[in-house]
Amino acid sequence: MLGALGDWVAIDLGRIEGLATDQASLKAAAGLAKPGKWSGVGGSADGALIWGECAGSGANPYRVMADLRDLGNKCTCPSRKFPCKHVLALLWLNAEAVVTFAPEDIPAWVSDWLGRRRGTSAAPVGAAAKPASDAPKDLRAAQRAEPEAPEDPKAAARREASAAKRSEDTERAILDSLDALEQWIGDQLRMGLAAFIDDATARCRRIAARLVDGKAAALAGRIDELPARLLGQPAGDRPRAAVVELGKLVLLARAFRAAPRDADIRRAVASSENRETVLASSDTVRVTGLWEVLAEQVQTRRDGLVSQATWLLNLGSQGPRFAMLLDYFPASAGRRTSAFTPGERFSGEVAFFPGRNPLRGLLLQRAAEGADTQDWPEAARDLAEALTAPLHAEPWILDIPVLLPPGRVARDAAGQGWWRPADATMALPLAEGVEGLIRGTELTRAAALWSGNRLAILAAQTPWGRIGADG
Amino acid sequence: MAEAIHDALGQVLARWTMGSTAAPVAPVWKAEIGEDPIEAELRLLALSGQFLGMAVIAEPPADLRALPDLPALALPTLPDAARPLARRVLAKGDARHKRSLAQFAAGRGWTLHPADWMPAASEEDAPDVYAPWRDWSEAAATGSGSKRGGSDGLTAANWEDFWPAARNAALAELRHRDPEAARVLLETRLPGEGADTRLRLLGQLTQGLSDADAPFLETVAAGDRAPKVKALAASLLARLGRGPAVGEETTELAGFFTLGTKGLLRRSRTVAANVLKTHAQRIRRQTLFAGADYTGFAAAMGMSGEELAAIWQWGDDVLADIELAGMAGRSASDAIVAELCTALTEHSLPNLGALLALASRIGPTQRASIAQRVLRAGGSYQDALVIADAGGRVEGVTDVPAEAALLHALGSADARPGDHAAELQALGMLASRAGAQKALERLVRGAGLLQADPRLDMLRLNAALEDRGVQG
Numbered sequence: 036m037l038g039a040l041g042d043w044v045a046i047d048l049g050r051i052e053g054l055a056t057d058q059a060s061l062k063a064a065a066g067l068a069k070p071g072k073w074s075g076v077g078g079s080a081d082g083a084l085i086w087g088e089c090a091g092s093g094a095n096p097y098r099v100m101a102d103l104r105d106l107g108n109k110c111t112c113p114s115r116k117f118p119c120k121h122v123l124a125l126l127w128l129n130a131e132a133v134v135t136f137a138p139e140d141i142p143a144w145v146s147d148w149l150g151r152r153r154g155t156s157a158a159p160v161g162a163a164a165k166p167a168s169d170a171p172k173d174l175r176a177a178q179r180a181e182p183e184a185p186e187d188p189k190a191a192a193r194r195e196a197s198a199a200k201r202s203e204d205t206e207r208a209i210l211d212s213l214d215a216l217e218q219w220i221g222d223q224l225r226m227g228l229a230a231f232i233d234d235a236t237a238r239c240r241r242i243a244a245r246l247v248d249g250k251a252a253a254l255a256g257r258i259d260e261l262p263a264r265l266l267g268q269p270a271g272d273r274p275r276a277a278v279v280e281l282g283k284l285v286l287l288a289r290a291f292r293a294a295p296r297d298a299d300i301r302r303a304v305a306s307s308e309n310r311e312t313v314l315a316s317s318d319t320v321r322v323t324g325l326w327e328v329l330a331e332q333v334q335t336r337r338d339g340l341v342s343q344a345t346w347l348l349n350l351g352s353q354g355p356r357f358a359m360l361l362d363y364f365p366a367s368a369g370r371r372t373s374a375f376t377p378g379e380r381f382s383g384e385v386a387f388f389p390g391r392n393p394l395r396g397l398l399l400q401r402a403a404e405g406a407d408t409q410d411w412p413e414a415a416r417d418l419a420e421a422l423t424a425p426l427h428a429e430p431w432i433l434d435i436p437v438l439l440p441p442g443r444v445a446r447d448a449a450g451q452g453w454w455r456p457a458d459a460t461m462a463l464p465l466a467e468g469v470e471g472l473i474r475g476t477e478l479t480r481a482a483a484l485w486s487g488n489r490l491a492i493l494a495a496q497t498p499w500g501r502i503g504a505d506g
Numbered sequence: 507m508a509e510a511i512h513d514a515l516g517q518v519l520a521r522w523t524m525g526s527t528a529a530p531v532a533p534v535w536k537a538e539i540g541e542d543p544i545e546a547e548l549r550l551l552a553l554s555g556q557f558l559g560m561a562v563i564a565e566p567p568a569d570l571r572a573l574p575d576l577p578a579l580a581l582p583t584l585p586d587a588a589r590p591l592a593r594r595v596l597a598k599g600d601a602r603h604k605r606s607l608a609q610f611a612a613g614r615g616w617t618l619h620p621a622d623w624m625p626a627a628s629e630e631d632a633p634d635v636y637a638p639w640r641d642w643s644e645a646a647a648t649g650s651g652s653k654r655g656g657s658d659g660l661t662a663a664n665w666e667d668f669w670p671a672a673r674n675a676a677l678a679e680l681r682h683r684d685p686e687a688a689r690v691l692l693e694t695r696l697p698g699e700g701a702d703t704r705l706r707l708l709g710q711l712t713q714g715l716s717d718a719d720a721p722f723l724e725t726v727a728a729g730d731r732a733p734k735v736k737a738l739a740a741s742l743l744a745r746l747g748r749g750p751a752v753g754e755e756t757t758e759l760a761g762f763f764t765l766g767t768k769g770l771l772r773r774s775r776t777v778a779a780n781v782l783k784t785h786a787q788r789i790r791r792q793t794l795f796a797g798a799d800y801t802g803f804a805a806a807m808g809m810s811g812e813e814l815a816a817i818w819q820w821g822d823d824v825l826a827d828i829e830l831a832g833m834a835g836r837s838a839s840d841a842i843v844a845e846l847c848t849a850l851t852e853h854s855l856p857n858l859g860a861l862l863a864l865a866s867r868i869g870p871t872q873r874a875s876i877a878q879r880v881l882r883a884g885g886s887y888q889d890a891l892v893i894a895d896a897g898g899r900v901e902g903v904t905d906v907p908a909e910a911a912l913l914h915a916l917g918s919a920d921a922r923p924g925d926h927a928a929e930l931q932a933l934g935m936l937a938s939r940a941g942a943q944k945a946l947e948r949l950v951r952g953a954g955l956l957q958a959d960p961r962l963d964m965l966r967l968n969a970a971l972e973d974r975g976v977q978g
Contacts, residue, residue, distance in 0.1 A: 083956055141958035143590060150960030152923045217548060224547055227525030274523045275558055282555015285548050376590075423560045430556050445570040453566055462566030472620040475576035475642060487559040499576075500586075502621040 046103055046130045052172045054106060055123055056116050061177035064123035070134045072124070074400050078136035085129050085136050086145050089121045092310050094360035094397050095345065095374040099125045100145050102152075109148045111374060113364035127174070143376060205250045206295050209305055212249020213288040216242060220281050228277045235262035235277075240337070254287070254304045257433075259337040264433075264486075267467070269451075272488065279487055287431040299390040299429060308388065310397055318389035321399075322354030325382055325409060328375040329357075329482050330493040330503060341366050345375055346436065346493055347385070347396075348482055350409050357436040357482075358385045358396040377494065377503050391428040394436070411480045411496055414440040418456070422485050436493075439481040444474045454481070454490050466491040472502055510534045511557055518554055573646050576620055577638040583619040584611060584971070591967040593622050594960065598931075601629070606896040607964075609633050610935050613870070613898045615974025627671070630706070634675040641669030662694045670703070677710050685714040693722055701732035708738055712867075715840075720746055741799070744837035749799035752806045759794035760806035762787075762826075777807065777814070779823035788825065795829035799837035811838060815845040820853050820860075831860035835867055843867040851879040858889055865893050874900045877936065881906040887932040896935045898968060903933060903941040904948060916953035927961045934964025942968035 055061045067089060074096065076087035083104050088096040091112055099121045101108040108122040128134050219242045223231045231238060239258050246255035261280055268276045290300050298308065298318070313319055329346040336342060340363045347358040360374075383401030387393035415421035415438060425435050442456040444465065452465035452474070466489040473495060481495040492504045514532050521528040529539055529546040535553055539546040584592055592611070596604050596618075608618050608625070612633040620639065625632035627644035658664060660676035668676060681688035689711065696704055708726065711719055720743060727739035743749060766776045782788050804814040815834075820827055827850075834846055847864050850856050856879070865873055877894035881887070884907045894900050903909070908929070915926055933945055946965050949955045955962060 079956060079958065081950075081956065084958070141956070143594075146594075146958045146960055149923065149956065149958060220551065221544055221547060224522050224528075224551065225525055228519075228523045230525070272564075274519050275562075278519060278522065278551065279555045279559045282551045282553070283559070285552040286556065289552070426556070426560050430559075443572050445572040447567045447571075448569050453570055455566070455570060455572070461563075462570060464564050464566075471624055472576055474646060475573045477575070488564065499583075499620060 046106070046126055048127075048130055048174050050106065051123055051126045051130060052174055054118055054126070055172050056118075058172050058177065060116055060118075060120050060123055061172055061174055063120035064127055065174070065177040067120055067124035068127040068131075068133060070128075073128065073134060074402065076128070076134050076136055077139035077142075078129075079141050080138040082138075084141060084145060084149075085125060086142065087125050087128070087134075088401070089124065090399065091121070093362040094395075095362060096398060096401070097121050098144055098374060100148055101125055101129075102149075103129075107152060113368055115368070144373070205305070208248075208250045209295070210292065212246050212251045212254075213291060213304075215245050215249070216251075216254070216284065217288055219245075220285060223281065228274050232265060232273045232277060235265055243338075251304050252306055253302065254284075256336060256338055256340075257303075258284070260334075268488070276488065283431040283433075290431070298388070302388065302390075302395075303429075303431060307395075313386055313388055313397060314399075316389050320354060320387040320389075320393050321384060322349065322351075322358075322387070323382075323384040324349060324351035324353065325380060326350065326358070326385070326401075327411075328377050328379045328381075330377050331373055331375060335366050339366050340364065341368075343374075346482070346484075348411065348438075348494075350380070350412065352412070354385075355387060355393045356412065356438060357394060358387065359394050359436075360385075360398055361395055378501055392425045392432070411482075412438065414438045414480060418461070426487075434484040434486055434491075437483055437485050439478070439483055441477065441479050442481065443477050444469060446474075454478075454483070454492070463490040465489065469504070472497070472499060473504065476502075508561060512562065515554060515558065515562075518550065522551075574642070576642050579617045579635055579638060581612065581615055581617045581635050581974075584616050584622075588967060588970055589619055589622060591963055591970070592618060594963045595931075595934075595967060596623055598963075601626075602631075605629060605631050605633075606935060608636065610896045610898045610968075611971070612636075613896070614939075614971050616971065630671075634678060637671035637675035640671035644669060644671075660691065662691055665691075665695050674706060674710070677707065678713065681710050681713050685716065686718060689719055689722055696726070701735060704730065704732065704735050705738060708735060708742075711742060715742060715745060717746055720748055724748075741836045744799035744801060745839050747801050747811075747839065749802045749837060752802050755794055756798045756802045756806045759791065759798050759803060762791050762794075763807065765807065775809070775813070775817055776819060777817055778819055779826040791826070792829060795833050798833055800834045800842065801837070803833065811842050812845065815842050815849060818846075818849065820850055820857065824857055824859075827857045828859040828863060831857075831863035835863045840867065844872070847872065847876060851876050851883075853883075855883045855885060856880060858885070858892060861893055865895070870895075870897050870899070873897065878902045881908055884908075887912075887929050887936055891932040891936045894936055898935060899938050899973075900936045901938050901941055903937040904944050908933075909945065909948070913948065913952045916949065916955060923959075924961075930961045931964050934962075934966075934968050937965070937968055939968060939971065939973050 051064075052061065055064070073087045073089055076085075078085040084100065084102055086098070086100040089099055091097045093112070095111075097110055097112040099108075099110045101122060106126070108118050108126075110119045110121045112119050112121055114120070129136060219238075223238070239261050243255040243259045246252070246258065265273055265276055265280065287300070287303055290297070291304050294300055298316075302308070308316075326347045327350055329348050332342075332344045332346070334342050334344075343362045343364070345360040347360065349356050349358065381401040384399040385396040386399055387396045418437070418440065421437050422435060425432060439454065440456055442454055445453050445455050445462070447453065452469045453462040454465055455462045457477075463485070466486075469492065473492065476497045476499055478492075478495040478497055482493045484491045484493060494501060494503050511534050514534050517531040518528040521531060527543065527547060529543065529550050532539070532550055532554075535550060538553060539549040592607065595607055599606075604623055605625070608623060611618055612635050617635060624643060625636050625640050627640050627647060629640060632640060660668060660673060660680055665673070677688060677691070680691065692707060692711070696707060699707065711723070723739045723743050723746075727736050727743060730736045730739065740749070762780050762782075764778050764780055766778060767773045768776050782791065800814075801811050804811045807814060809817075818827075818830065831846065831850070834843055838846070843864055847861070847868060850860055850864070856876075858880070861876065861880070865876075868876075873894050874897050877890040877897075877900045880890045880893055881900075881903065886908050887903070890900065890908075912926060912929055912933075915921065930949075934942065937945055942965050946957075946962065946969050949962065949965070950957055957966075
């Protein structure tokens with residue numbers, strides 16, 4: 036049975052058992068093989084391909100796809116198991132016809148995967164790879180609910196006490212590491228910012244390592260990337276940029292001391308809440324509406340992680356104007372399939388991490404949007420205010436998303452690009468890399484990130500249609 | 507207050523840059539930073555950073571200049587629905603591949619969207635329809651904001667008003683419409699241009715070449731400063747049958763061939779390449795071909811150019827075929843080139859090197875027709891594409907040996923996902939829209955390829971793209 040799909044190959048549960056690396060994977064897949072966990076499920080008209088999106092712990096649902104001809108598969112989750120539980124769950128949904136895999140146009144992300152696949156594509160299922168493990172695996176056993184052991188009140192109390200102790204230790208460690216950070220900042224001033232700029236990479240690495248030991252992982256990651264931000268500036272601007280960067284670190288350290296349990300501040304210093312915590316919080320803002328994908332920024336960080344930030348524009352009138360979906364995965368996991376295509380629009384619900392300026396979010400569900408003609412919203416009336424207001428609430432933040440009014444790109448004699456509004460009342464210097472069409476057309480609206488001294492355009496509306504930063 | 511802070515920050519930054527304490531030079535924040543020297547520096551850092559990050563934005567220079575709007579082209583950009591596929595095709599290749607797609611689209615009456623592809627100023631192989639974008643790129647690269655070029659036709663008076671690519675395109679259009687006027691214009695403006703530009707402009711005379719151009723070409727061949735320009739003028743004269751008299755070297759070249767006869771009742775002449783015994787002989791013959799003109803060579807063989815084209819024995823000596831075709835492509839008349847092409851493609855599997863040497867001299871329709879013959883003769887899609895040059899208008903791409911080979915290979919049990927991508931890409935660039943639709947259907951049904959297989963992207967783009975019947 037293949038749901039609504041064609042006549043390619045039927046997949047049986049035995050094949051899924053054989054494909055799983057271990058019984059634990061099957062157990063985890065059993066928990067995901069439920070219609071409520073999935074969206075965007077579909078298949079190719081010939082029944083050879085199936086795909087779907089499964090909510091995971093990341094900011095984006097994972098994109099899962101499989102080729103039923105040879106059980107080749109791919110998932111965007113960072114799991115090192117192959118296949119992961121999401122793939123097994125997708126196959127399971129298909130094998131047992133738990134959901135209907137309606138024939139649809141094959142999405143670009145599935146086509147992209149097909150193009151990168153290695154190994155045989157047309158080999159019959161019977162000739163597919165042998166099971167990943169010889170250990171006995173059983174789907175039916177995976178489906179059985181484990182009997183829950185009765186709660187031991189004493190054990191629960193011990194766990195709570197232990198958690199409180201851990202939290203206290205963590206806070207103490209962070210405060211100690213912030214002391215070290217401030218001392219380090221003072222040292223940089225004493226030794227001179229010129230020397231700091233010349234040796235920023237090594238110096239920042241050392242203090243970042245100290246911060247990692249002191250449980251201030253988020254701050255460590257930020258400081259690890261500080262040299263790249265600094266050296267991305269023209270040489271003449273670097274002392275000023277160093278003052279801004281280091282000044283923000285002082286502010287953040289002081290803010291943590293004043294309010295160590297504040298969610299915004301803790302996220303900037305230690306770590307982010309997990310998905311469950313965000314969803315459970317009463318302060319979480321949830322916005323359901325129409326979203327446009329502005330751009331995706333993928334950056335390999337010095338700590339070996341790749342950050343994948345997807346910027347969304349809220350086309351509706353309710354809720355924050357922008358959302359940023361941020362995921363991390365190890366660089367060693369290889370290139371990761373993009374979750375979105377710039378310019379793509381979808382209806383969906385975003386849950387924002389609680390904060391003063393809600394920006395980072397989790398995409399809870401989405402559905403492809405049909406042909407819509409909704410324009411981008413109006414730009415901020417007071418641009419100067421839009422560029423600085425978030426800093427009043429969180430003076431340590433690095434990038435401020437902003438919707439710009441009509442304007443265009445201009446250049447000075449040195450070739451530096453500037454964005455200038457149509458009324459030419461101001462001009463903002465552009466980050467490097469503005470090439471092509473975007474330099475030769477009116478930007479009727481532009482979405483950009485303001486870093487305090489450089490503007491990075493993410494996307495723009497123009498007489499040529501919507502274009503990206505490299506358009 | 508803000509002004510006082512701003513004034514003080516210059517000194518503060520200077521001191522920190524050198525490693526001195528800065529609190530003493532920031533009295534404006536004395537109360538906020540306190541007396542403790544270490545704490546004061548940190549507080550001053552926090553305040554200064556906040557002030558610089560919020561209140562100080564680089565002052566725009568007075569000389570800010572915006573580039574002119576990217577001009578609209580004479581052909582519309584691809585429909586939105588086709589752009590994702592075009593982007594995927596573009597992402598797979600180098601600059602040459604991208605130009606091929608631009609040429610394919612122009613052949614169908616479309617241009618690529620400037621957010622997806624724009625030619626660099628130096629991309630002379632880009633279709634003429636993109637000339638305004640090439641000039642815009644040059645203006646952007648040189649920092650020139652001025653707008654040149656007009657809607658009026660090209661004349662000697664407004665010659666300088668055109669950017670180079672637009673001027674070249676305008677000259678081509680003028681030559682097509684009024685060959686005499688184009689030549690007269692060149693007579694006036696050519697001497698003032700650089701050697702590379704002269705070479706490019708003179709090349710425009712290949713279109714509609716006639717005896718009326720001969721006096722001008724003789725002047726250039728005799729008096730131009732650049733050897734390449736002189737050589738081009740000489741080869742154009744040779745196409746008009748006004749090559750140099752048969753000299754020693756042409757006679758020597760003729761000596762590499764033997765004239766014979768065949769047939770008992772109706773005896774006809776034949777020409778056969780002598781067997782070359784040494785590498786030195788091969789090099790010598792190649793050198794002589796490169797310096798000779800077609801009519802002169804035929805004369806040295808004791809016959810007319812038409813007779814040589816008729817009796818040349820294609821296939822006996824592959825290298826000689828290529829060398830003769832190269833010489834003819836450079837110096838034979840259009841009629842002779844057409845005759846040679848016809849004769850060449852009548853062979854079971856035409857010599858592609860020889861065909862390629864002649865292909866630039868024939869029109870797109872004839873090229874498409876020859877490409878079709880190449881396919882019927884057992885050539886691959888990539889072979890045919892070399893001849894047709896991304897025309898996207900070749901009929902009869904199915905039911906040819908190349909298709910059978912492709913279906914067999916793709917449908918075999920050991921086929922891999924990346925197999926035959928180049929051949930499928932060539933098929934996509936080559937086929938007419940109807941041909942692409944038919945080929946697509948057969949590949950999906952016959953070889954079991956998925957519609958979404960990325961190797962079919964070009965074919966799918968072709969099949970989806972309306973032929974507007976306009977040549978770009």
